Amino acid sequence: MKILGSFPKTRLRRLRKSKWIRNLISENNISHKDLILPIFVREGKNKIEPIKSMPGVNRYSVDQLPKILKQVKFFKIPMVALFPYTPENKKNKIGSEALNSNNLICKSLRFIKNEFPEIGIMCDVALDPYTSHGHDGVIINNKIDNDETVKILTKQALLQAQMGCDVIAPSDMMDGRIGAIRSVLDKNSFKDVNILSYAVKYASNLYDPFRVAVGSSSKLKQDKKTYQMDYRNSFEAIREVGFDLNEGADMVMVKPGMFYLDIIYKIKKMFNVPVLAYQVSGEYSLIKNAIKNKLLKEEAIIESILSFKRAGACAIITYFAIDIAKKINSIN
Ligand code: PBG
Secondary structure, X not given: XXXXXXXXXXXXXXXXXXXXXXXXXXXOOOOHHHEEXXXXXXXXXXXXXXXXXXXXXXXEEHHHHHHXXXXXXXXXXXXXXXXXXXXXXXXXXXXXXXXXXXOHHHHHHHHHHHHOOOOEEEEEEOOOOOEOOOOXXXXXXXXXXXXXXXXXXXXXXXXXXXXXXXXXXXXXXOOOHHHHHHHHHHHOOOOOOEEEXXXXXXXXXXXXXXXXXXXXXXXXXXXXXXXXXXXXXXXXXHHHHHHHHHHOOOXXXXXXXXXXXXXXXXXXXXXXXXXEEEEOHHHHHXXXXXXXXXXXXXXXXXXXXXXXXXXXXXXXXXXXXXXXXHHHHHOO
């Protein structure tokens, strides 16, 4: 690209002289419409329990979900992502609670679809909140078995769709699961249920606060490097996305977010499909703690979200969604 203009005829600061002109020429913006709020659900009644690893984030019993959903509705945040904190006694080696039509996710889906029908709901497809070993799949001969796991995941996805889930989001990183899930959904008259694939999910150190939130962290003995991606790689991400799009994914996700902006940019350039970013728990807690300790100003949150937009993401899953929606109009 040829750069036109030169100093002193051209002064780039002329376009920064006031708030209104900065607003007029801004290349990227965020809106409440770009946000997805993750919500953790727990058993019991009348419970709102703070999560130690994620300051400011709570686990809600189903009856208390309106406390947070009223805010989601008020700020017109389009979608929430549900995650369960499964009681210990319901976990086992094969994560069978994932297929219980009365599990926390199913209960929440029915409740939210009834009480807040205008809010979109996405659900993770993976077994880690339900297994006694904390892995996303079943272990056979000491390995996470791909094909056996996919069989269970298709059932989990179908159950979620039957309960009213709008967007099925497989986060397990098994090969071939998008195609398998798409065909099961189509065969069962769920042709319009979306699939948002966690196509590019790295084996990251930034998920630990989340694992505490869903209660899998103390269970997990090894890392997830035999199924989640190696963070030294970027071209591999292109293969992952290509496969998932061929198998029927409507949208793809890059996860984590901030350390992987190069990947978001590449995927958007290459495929020009909806790319979503997940600002994961570790990113959240880092920024949140720095703000709490007065090392950073709150506007750092907005800056972090804008970085995803610049890179090419159309929407962001973030634990800051409500804080951002509150702030959006007061900044700039
Ligand atoms: C489970 C899952 C994880 C996250 C979302 N779904 C953790 C993991 O893969 O271990 C992480 C989200 C976050 O850190 O905020 N498959």
